[in-house]
Amino acid sequence: MRRSSIFLGALLLASGWARAHELSEATQTCLSCHVSVLPGIHGDWLKSKHSRTRPSEAMGKGELERRFSANSIPEELAHVVVGCAECHTLNPESHPDTFEHNGFKVHTLVSPRDCSVCHPVEASQFEQNLMSRAHGNLMGNPLYAALANSINGPQAVKDGALLQREPEELTQSDSCLACHGTKVQVGPRMTRETSIGSMEFPALRGWPNQGVGRINPDGTRGSCAACHTRHAFSIEVARKPETCSQCHKGPDVPAYAVYQVSKHGNLYNSIGNFWKWDEVPWRVGKDFQAPTCATCHVSLIVDPDGNPLTPRSHAMADRLPWRLFGLIYSHPHPRSPDTTGFRNSAGLALPTELTGEPVETAVIGPEELGKRLSAMEGVCSSCHSSPWVQGHFEKLKKTISDTNASTLEATRLVLRAWEKGLAKKENPFDEGIERMWVEQWLFFSNSTRFASAMAGADYGVFAHGRWDLTKNLRKMWEWLEEREGK
Numbered sequence: 001m002r003r004s005s006i007f008l009g010a011l012l013l014a015s016g017w018a019r020a021h022e023l024s025e026a027t028q029t030c031l032s033c034h035v036s037v038l039p040g041i042h043g044d045w046l047k048s049k050h051s052r053t054r055p056s057e058a059m060g061k062g063e064l065e066r067r068f069s070a071n072s073i074p075e076e077l078a079h080v081v082v083g084c085a086e087c088h089t090l091n092p093e094s095h096p097d098t099f100e101h102n103g104f105k106v107h108t109l110v111s112p113r114d115c116s117v118c119h120p121v122e123a124s125q126f127e128q129n130l131m132s133r134a135h136g137n138l139m140g141n142p143l144y145a146a147l148a149n150s151i152n153g154p155q156a157v158k159d160g161a162l163l164q165r166e167p168e169e170l171t172q173s174d175s176c177l178a179c180h181g182t183k184v185q186v187g188p189r190m191t192r193e194t195s196i197g198s199m200e201f202p203a204l205r206g207w208p209n210q211g212v213g214r215i216n217p218d219g220t221r222g223s224c225a226a227c228h229t230r231h232a233f234s235i236e237v238a239r240k241p242e243t244c245s246q247c248h249k250g251p252d253v254p255a256y257a258v259y260q261v262s263k264h265g266n267l268y269n270s271i272g273n274f275w276k277w278d279e280v281p282w283r284v285g286k287d288f289q290a291p292t293c294a295t296c297h298v299s300l301i302v303d304p305d306g307n308p309l310t311p312r313s314h315a316m317a318d319r320l321p322w323r324l325f326g327l328i329y330s331h332p333h334p335r336s337p338d339t340t341g342f343r344n345s346a347g348l349a350l351p352t353e354l355t356g357e358p359v360e361t362a363v364i365g366p367e368e369l370g371k372r373l374s375a376m377e378g379v380c381s382s383c384h385s386s387p388w389v390q391g392h393f394e395k396l397k398k399t400i401s402d403t404n405a406s407t408l409e410a411t412r413l414v415l416r417a418w419e420k421g422l423a424k425k426e427n428p429f430d431e432g433i434e435r436m437w438v439e440q441w442l443f444f445s446n447s448t449r450f451a452s453a454m455a456g457a458d459y460g461v462f463a464h465g466r467w468d469l470t471k472n473l474r475k476m477w478e479w480l481e482e483r484e485g486k
Helices: 002-014 025-037 039-046 084-088 120-127 130-139 142-152 169-174 235-239 241-245 255-261 263-274 293-297 366-380 386-419 432-454 466-483
Strands: 099-101 104-106 155-158 161-164 185-194 197-205 308-310
Touching (some): 025 084, 120 130, 130 142, 241 293, 293 366
Antiparallel strands (some): 099 104, 155 161
16 A cells, blocks of 8 residues: 555646545545546546635635535545545445445445535525426426426327327436436446456436536435536536536527627636636635626635625526526526426416416515515616616516417417317427427527526527517417317
């Protein structure tokens, strides 16, 4: 062990890493193989803050400079840098995927519960985030599970009819659940040949996956690596909009596409390479000159003199008064991150009626909405005057009203088709007029609202915006009129 530790220390020092003496013995053992077996992972970790920081040091930072929210840390973790063993051997009794590996009890998935040893505030906040419930809010809602199945189920023509099968697990994992998160389940052990011989590992279903709502074997929800990509866990990566674009880019959630054509995105693409992405706290006007997704929704922002403008939050919705996407109508933000318990008067798991009115018990009230709007306006006001900010949000409110009205007209046409037997409502997502209805709220209304919220120009007009809203409603009308024989 002594000889391998000296060799490993020399190797790390040659790589430009100056703190090999602060590695735990367990992590030294891990690295003695994994430096060569998984050089990409080792290289990421070597550049990380984890590889260079002891928790005892992190706790000594000032309140605004801290990236570490725990007030105490187990003694065995306090004085060594955060390496392989410090994460992958934590809480072994709570991990069904724990297995014996070279004398250690190791688990493959590092869960939010493990991260919470050092980052309890962030983990607790994330648990109150819609993202943490993304798997259940999709698959645990009969309406939205039916939508996912109608998208992912293979179709075939048989006996003169277009039939659809239930999607298989791997298809779901490769589609909607890539972002919403899979349910990772532990199967029997399997033997695999490695560079150092045969070894046993647990078989995992629903793996690999880094979805924000992933259900982990220890029962926790989410993956911190969805934003803080492993194994560097870089705050710079989490702050850059490309990270958010993994799941917020398509026509259903066009946030990244809208950002790219906005003036904010223009500035980021033009001068963002000069910004200081790793500073904590983050100084507006000094470290960066235009917002990214993280600026508006997550980050601790201070003025150039260090005065806080908005606190860091991993709850994500603290500055969100309305939910703009994902549901049939835009509405005040849900009270709970678990939306599966909501029921409207028709018994559907929705926070609004089919005619658009919010279910009062499901959404935040006017006081909380105003508080969140003020928080977001505070972010905007660090660069814009009060009249500019007020005018921006007045336009957004009008856009929400207009797109909801357009969706309501589309909904009335679908209801008419169901009432007249021209479409079957058992599956509200498979027939022509129903698919057009989905596009009305899931694509075109969403795009128009995002363009308004993020100053994204053409995405509110011709790029899946108001042009498509009116065109699609006309197509739905003509579909119905033709079948009614008019």
